[in-house]
Amino acid sequence: xxxxxxxxxxxxxxxxxxxxxxxxxxxxxxxxxxxxxxxxxxxxxxxxxxxxxxxxxxxxxxxxxxxxxxxxxxxxxxxxxxxxxxxxxxxxxxxxxxxxxxxxxxxxxxxxxxxxxxxxxxxxxxxxxxxxxxxxxxxxxxxxxxxxxxxxxxxxxxxxxxxxxxxxxxxxxxxxxxxxxxxxxxxxxxxxxxxxxxxxxxxxxxxxxxxxxxxxxxxxxxxxxxxxxxxxxxxxxxxxxxxxxxxxxxxxxxxxxxxxxxxxxxxxxxxxxxxxxxxxxxxxxxxxxxxxxxxxxxxxxxxxxxxxxxxxxxxxxxxxxxxxxxxxxxxxxxxxxxxxxxxxxxxxxxxxxxxxxxxxxxxxxxxxxxxxxxxxxxxxxxxxxxxxxxxxxxxxxxxxxxxxxx
Numbered sequence: 001x002x003x004x005x006x007x008x009x010x011x012x013x014x015x016x017x018x019x020x021x022x023x024x025x026x027x028x029x030x031x032x033x034x035x036x037x038x039x040x041x042x043x044x045x046x047x048x049x050x051x052x053x054x055x056x057x058x059x060x061x062x063x064x065x066x067x068x069x070x071x072x073x074x075x076x077x078x079x080x081x082x083x084x085x086x087x088x089x090x091x092x093x094x095x096x097x098x099x100x101x102x103x104x105x106x107x108x109x110x111x112x113x114x115x116x117x118x119x120x121x122x123x124x125x126x127x128x129x130x131x132x133x134x135x136x137x138x139x140x141x142x143x144x145x146x147x148x149x150x151x152x153x154x155x156x157x158x159x160x161x162x163x164x165x166x167x168x169x170x171x172x173x174x175x176x177x178x179x180x181x182x183x184x185x186x187x188x189x190x191x192x193x194x195x196x197x198x199x200x201x202x203x204x205x206x207x208x209x210x211x212x213x214x215x216x217x218x219x220x221x222x223x224x225x226x227x228x229x230x231x232x233x234x235x236x237x238x239x240x241x242x243x244x245x246x247x248x249x250x251x252x253x254x255x256x257x258x259x260x261x262x263x264x265x266x267x268x269x270x271x272x273x274x275x276x277x278x279x280x281x282x283x284x285x286x287x288x289x290x291x292x293x294x295x296x297x298x299x300x301x302x303x304x305x306x307x308x309x310x311x312x313x314x315x316x317x318x319x320x321x322x323x324x325x326x327x328x329x330x331x332x333x334x335x336x337x338x339x340x341x342x343x344x345x346x347x348x349x350x351x352x353x354x355x356x357x358x359x360x361x362x363x364x365x366x367x368x369x370x371x372x373x374x375x376x377x378x379x380x381x382x383x384x385x386x387x388x389x390x391x392x393x394x395x396x397x398x399x400x401x402x403x404x405x406x
Contacts, residue, residue, distance in 0.1 A: 036373035040089030129173030146175035165215035189236035191228035210351035255301035318398035328381035342371035
């Protein structure tokens with residue numbers, strides 16, 4: 001199968017590259033260079049979201065009827081490549097990449113009309129209320145409860161690791177509405193219009209990098225309308241599994257970011273003396289390590305191109321799990337490589353210098369500044385969105401099912 005891009009697409013590539021060269025503000029570019037997580041600095045990220053919205057490019061993966069670009073899959077991949085080359089901050093995934101596509105697929109027409117315009121424009125930002133103190137990878141064991149009362153639900157319980165909940169004005173969440181049958185059967189998917197309902201409290205959690213990216217959210221007799229339910233009551237597990245296809249990277253596009261990590265590591269290594277003489281970039285061990293990583297990233301890129309070209313590989317139920325597992329482990333390897341290049345210099349960084357607009361000079365290069373926070377943050381990639389142990393189990397089950405069917 002030919003998955004190379006046609007020459008006429010180079011004009012599109014130039015258009016995208018020219019826009020990325022001129023449209024972002026200095027603060028947005030700084031945010032992109034200093035992003036050490038899946039989640040970019042909120043203020044600058046949402047400013048960039050609105051610039052892309054005005055350009056009509058904020059949701060290339062959405063259907064055109066709902067505000068997408070109508071681009072071909074090849075154009076979307078080129079867009080992702082140029083995006084990472086320009087070191088721009090990744091758009092926050094909860095709204096555009098998770099609940100938006102979910103509503104397009106499964107929401108009522110009233111829910112689409114109410115919520116999709118605000119997601120697209122950036123007027124609304126959604127938090128994801130899934131994990132609980134005792135329900136992480138075993139999400140089906142969640143206990144945050146919603147009891148029906150007339151046209152409303154009354155919610156009691158808590159959520160944790162709720163990214164940027166202190167910035168959000170809406171939330172999508174899973175709640176327990178029944179204890180009958182298997183634990184997956186008593187879960188309901190809810191949309192919350194507000195983050196300031198009476199009895200609802202959001203508390204930020206400061207991470208190892210010094211930033212309050214995650215939050216706890218508490219519910220004490222919080223009354224919300226049942227009209228926010230997606231799907232049937234007690235069928236939220238099916239809805240959540242549909243959303244996880246988007247969260248785990250069902251549409252691909254991770255390889256350009258990973259390639260950029262390697263490029264930054266190579267550039268830094270060219271300026272880093274090797275303990276054995278010369279520069280680290282010339283060291284055969286470094287060349288072996290970065291070469292192996294780049295080869296695996298190129299394989300992922302090939303896998304992604306097959307998927308976006310409509311190849312049958314993307315139709316396999318295990319594809320999102322395969323994509324998430326490969327991508328998350330490559331991120332960890334890339335961040336480890338960056339740490340090896342930076343060495344002890346990354347330990348001498350200053351947290352304040354990571355902030356966009358800070359006038360504090362980092363102790364070391366900007367590469368050194370981000371290497372350690374990126375390394376620490378990427379430890380979570382094999383845990384969130386379902387641990388990789390769980391993903392491998394899902395892949396094995398899918399393969400066993402396919403073999404039995406054959």
